Amino acid sequence: MSKIDIRHPHSQPMATARKSLEQVAAKLDDRFGMQSRWEGDTLHFSRSGVDGHIALEPESLHVTAQLGFLLSAMKGSIEQEIRRVLDEKFA
Template sequence: MATVEITREHALGKEAAKERAQKMADKLAAKLDAKCTWQDDELTFQRSGVDGSILVGEDSVRVAVKLGMMLTPMAGMVKGEIEKALNKYLA
């Protein structure tokens, strides 16, 4: 198993960052057929072979994704896609 973790600072404020995290999650859910749920300031998502969360703070967002054994070889690509999404949605 591989874990990809990325923390990105932002100047959006917590509520605006949560709205953007939701947009990112909507795209993720459609692309991966993942189930997404919020609990306070943390959005969790899950599908076969992938578990993850997006924790939204006042000035940062932390994304953590655990990849199952079959997806572990794709960890570098997954990290790149997450970074690209964070750049797009937190800009």
């Protein structure tokens, strides 16, 4: 198993950042069949082969995910896509 661990700064108010994360979650749900749910200020997401969360903090986001065996081979491209989406929503 591989682990993804990304910290991404943001300057949005918490309510705005939460809405932006909800948009990201909707894209993940549509594109990859991810299931997501909020628990406090943490967005949990999962599907077969992936289990992770995005912690919303006042000035940053902390993305962590465990990738199953098959997705471990694609870790680099998955991390790149996460960073691209975060840059797009939280630039």
